[in-house]
Amino acid sequence: MSQRSISYSTWTSPHQHQLNAPEHKTGPNFLSALTFPNVLTRCWLARNESGNDDDDDERQTLLSPSATVPSTVTERYGSCIEILHYGTHSCVRLYARKSSAGHPKQLHVIKVLRRSSNAFVRATHRFEQSLSSAVSHPNLLQTLDVLQNDRGETCLVMDYCAGGDLNTLIATSGPLLDASAANCFFKQIMRAVAYLHENAIAHRALKTENILLSARGAVKVADFGDAEWLRDDVTHGIRAESRLRLQLSSLYSPPRKMVGSMPYLAPEELNDCAPVDPRAGDVWAAGLVYMAMRCGRLLWRTPCADDDGGYRAYLWGRQTYDGYPPIEGLEETHCRNVIYAMLHPDPTRRIRASEVLRSEWVYDVRVCDAGEMGQ
Incomplete structure (x- = not known):
């Protein structure tokens, strides 16, 4: 086969x-203590009628451990070794972080949500971030971490399959x-x-x-x-x-x-x-x-x-x-x-x-x- x-x-x-x-070990699940409805309640707030998105950054950092543990994508997850998918509004990359001698590299998949001036795209990204972080089921791929890269783009970190x-x-x-x-x-x-x-x-x-x-x-x-x-x-x-x-x-x-x-x-x-x-x-x-x-x-x-x-x-x-x-x-x-x-x-x-x-x-x-x- x-x-x-x-x-x-x-x-x-x-x-x-x-x-x-064999599958590589990943970092800790930063969201294991958060329940499905609680995370959505905190992170997927209703937009007001004017469509004002000034508080986007505040919403996006609610889930991110980087809000309390300052760190860049590279410092936490290593460097990008492969682009797995390249789409219109996002791309998916494989990151590898060096490990100690005798241990394999730690691999993570990071979905980068590109910044957009389109209100619908921004709303879709916020929804995906909230939902993927909140789900808790052994057969769903959960977002483990959310942070921003040096371009100000939202990065959703997931296990490597x-x-x-x-x-x-x-x-x-x-x-x-x-x-x-x-x-x-x-x-x-x-x-x-x-x-x-x-x-x-x-x-x-x-x-x-x-x-x-x-x-x-x-x-x-x-x-x-x-x-x-x-x-x-x-x-x-x-x-x-x-x-x-x-x-x-x-x-x-x-x-x-x-x-x-x-x-x-x-x-x-x-x-x-x-x-x-x-x-x-x-x-x-x-x-x-x-x-x-x-x-x-x-x-x-x-x-x-x-x-x-x-x-x-x-x-x-x-x-x-x-x-x-x-x-x-x-x-x-x-x-x-x-x-x-x-x-x-x-x-x-x-x-x-x-x-x-x-x-x-x-x-x-x-x-x-x-x-x-x-x-």
Whole structure:
């Protein structure tokens, strides 16, 4: 399996994934004592009607340990050794800090949010900073530190995931990813998605490139740049109502726009209809991520029957006795049923993330120790 290998013990022992080299240790989690709603309350304040952003710097330093421990990015995390991604409003870099003799370098990933005069971009950056710092789940990539570089740009510091991203693993794992490994990864993904959804957050950018892996095979769902907080949510249970809607009612959420990678986009995003709960789009994308793991490819380029023959074939297959061949090729009946339910074209009839976890198929999937602990 190229440079990555996945090995399993006997059925009675917890399985393990070995992906690339052992993961490097990171620095302390400066935010471990802060809870999800408390951090958002402190850092994601409502903008006033005039749109005045004079207090941006004050908001951004609330989370940053640099407010009490003066330090530069270089002093704390070393030097940049690689640019992992270069986008319009941000870039992602790998930093390495020298360690003592006999110990490996300490690696961190730093997402640099560029300064912008655009109010929407600034609001999106503040939201991403607050949310990525506040999440607390073993399968979500959390921001460990926030500070500014010498250009005055906000830097979000995260763990380095030595296993790479799921897209690369699929591309280098031979004909197909092992079904047991795919199921393990999928359950971890759905746990992360369900956690966000229960807290009235839609990720809105789920794809294989945004699903990272530790060296031992723990899933880390990353990139909250397109996430949306549903402040008025009353549809997903008491937990979301009590923890966020009542406590965080004064917070500001960037306006919604169509986001996401086109092959993972839900069909309702392309329709001129009444707004729907964007969490349904996350479930759709997660279903396509699972199929990418099992098929080694994307099922279609765009979820539009008029423009894409692959998607048209899927809609036809759903209505026939023989079904849609890629899904019918999955071994377990319960697995096929869940994937069909996740990829229901009607978002109001699509299964929810919490229901996926409770399904007979996913409930019985064994997750490796690394995935359970997020290590």
